[in-house]
Amino acid sequence: MHIDLVDRDIYANAGPPHDQLAWLRANSPVHWHEGEPGFWAVTRYEDVVHVSRHSDLFSSHRKLALFDDLPEDQIALQRLMMLNQDPPEHTRRRSLVNRGFTPRTIGALEQHIRDICDDLLDKLTGEIDFVTEVAAPLPLYVICELLGAPAADRDKLFNWSNRMIGAQDPDYAASPEEGSGAAMEVYAYANQLAAQRKANPKNDIVTKLLQPDEHGETLGEDEFDLFVLLLVVAGNETTRNAASGGMLALFDHPDQWNRLVADPTLAKTAADEIVRWVSPVNLFRRTSTTDQVLGGQEIKENDKVVVFYSAANRDPSVFPDAETFDISRDPNPHIGFGGGGAHFCLGNHLAKLELRVLFEQLARRHPRLRRTGEVRRLRSNFINGIKELPVTIG
Template sequence: MSALPTVDVYDPVRYESGIPHDDFRVLRAQAPVFRHPDHERPDGLWAVTRHADVMRVSRSPELFSSSRCTAILAEMTEEQHTQQRLMMLNMDPPEHSRLRSLVNRGFTPKVVGRMAERLQDACDTIVDSALAVGTGDFIDLCAADLPLIVIAELMGVPIEDRHKLFDWSNRLASATDGRMDQNGDAAVAVLEAYAYANDLGAAKRACPADDIVSRLIAKDDQGEELSELEFDLFFLLLMFAGNETTRNAIAGGMQAMIDHPDQWERLRENPGLAPHAADEIVRWVSPVNGFRRTATRDVELGGQLIRENDKVVIFYASANFDESVFEDPYTFDIGRSPNPHLGFGGGGPHFCLGRHLAMLEVELMYRTLAARVRRVEPLRPPNRLRSNFVNGVTSMPVRLIPA
């Protein structure tokens, strides 16, 4: 008997207790491309849940546009669309290709490699400070500061200002949870962060230094450069995407370790598993639940005819547990290899720009925690965002027992 009438993977309330795996399992088995209700649209949306189909949509921007109605799940006014299309996340080639080629300069393997020692020092300081405190919110103790330090370093933000980034990012995330943004605070956060980025870019243009921001806003070999507006919008995107997702991976990873203590002991006994553990944490947590695309013409996908301008949502949180790709997908296995998860996207033009840096952050944090912490004891169940976009933890009270 079909369970489809009761399936709902779009209601944000369904994510308050975690990813709705049972419903995703039903969709992958019975209707991998499913006409799903959407209270904002009478024609609903197409929920794409299998690994192969998510990859096909991701790698076909000529068929599935990020720009036409943006990559954001919720509906917008045309004025909001016009503003959002200026951000790289909501562009299609060739506009996206030009912008990405310019910002790529800040994320080369050489740049990431140079940051490794700085990141390890930061992890040592964060974990030592957390152990000195002993009890508290794991997000504040361990998960929040590392991505903030990275973004501050990347963007030339004074380290004492990094908590402004934390505040703005939290307020932006609140926009995905209707309980938390009753007064439009996210919109105010955007304006504050935008003004800060504008001042930062102006300062670097006036007095370039040997840092990534100065390289981002300088002309490349072809004489191309980021405009003032492009830099400001990229700052906003990096502040949110680079902070929110990595923080939630670190926090969600610890919840997975608490729920699977055998894997925590396995990591403590074999710290060389840290790179594999980081991959498995990103798969398991799936920090970004999914993105939206819009069909540019009639196209067949998964046996369904999708019409031009139909709303299509690709669910990474489902694809990352696809039984046809992952053996025992509901087993948290820090030695899983290969691990072709889509936690950084399904390839194509929007494959995550900072994936190497994000993986390094998660790997080093867990390598450091495993070396210095014997056990993490939960004091209360974690609180999660009520969001169908960000799989996020808002608080996670714990006690850290030193090694």
């Protein structure tokens, strides 16, 4: 089989190449993928988890966690972001920001998220684009709430996130420089937020993160700016694309939509199955810190190693009937939020809460929702994204 896991046009046309990923998982689970530079493609669940949980062997810091290789000066700046750090520095930073994402803190947002969903659904009528009218606004409203920012800022956050993630998509950015420009605008926005909270503290995550922890540790200015950048992208893109991809999966599997309509409490397990099935983040990159063996392959120090969550989440050795979309799947040990270890998704509780409430309310309030047009996908091998999903409110 011809293997090309990089070509963004493949993803734009049909989403992740599941046929290639399945072949690799069965025949060459740690596969040398030609390219400039070449890389090891890791597709089996067991191996993806191993890479994820051993930051000492597979570094996010050396060459960053994103797929594309950057110039050394850009790498130096990006290393300030948690996403691109290894323990112990990552551990210190994570302990500071964890304060805003405890299960108790996130659980307290449920009624607010329910109100946001109801407000969004109240406005739906006729034919709409599910992405721009439902999937995108929900996490943006929630991020504004977390940041203590006015809801009117959500359009700015949406624009910044699109420009940073969609640099290779003609609808969102003409060049990587535009993505860098969006990042600089987020930094300025974060600085403004920090100045406002230092002058007038509020009961929000920004105020909490700017205060010293129990050990007197605080986030530096660059650290705070980069955290806001990560929140704007990660907190928006994953939930937005899980929601739109989940809605598409329910349209493609009408029996599952009918089950959800009949019993909206299934939204709790449906949220996890949607994340497994969609895998909104397709891949992350690591760099081998030593000569080692993975999946029977000899990997050299500094080799590029790329884990594919879209493949691991359909590994039949872990998921019975892995190619079946089942909203009642339980247990569901998917790794749509990462394979564990230092970089397990900070916002996983928040994302699952948003998805659970959204699909519960959709099933209750719009049981006759139906798809009425072609899906348009994001041209990205990183984010499994949907740009447009036309639907009609029944």
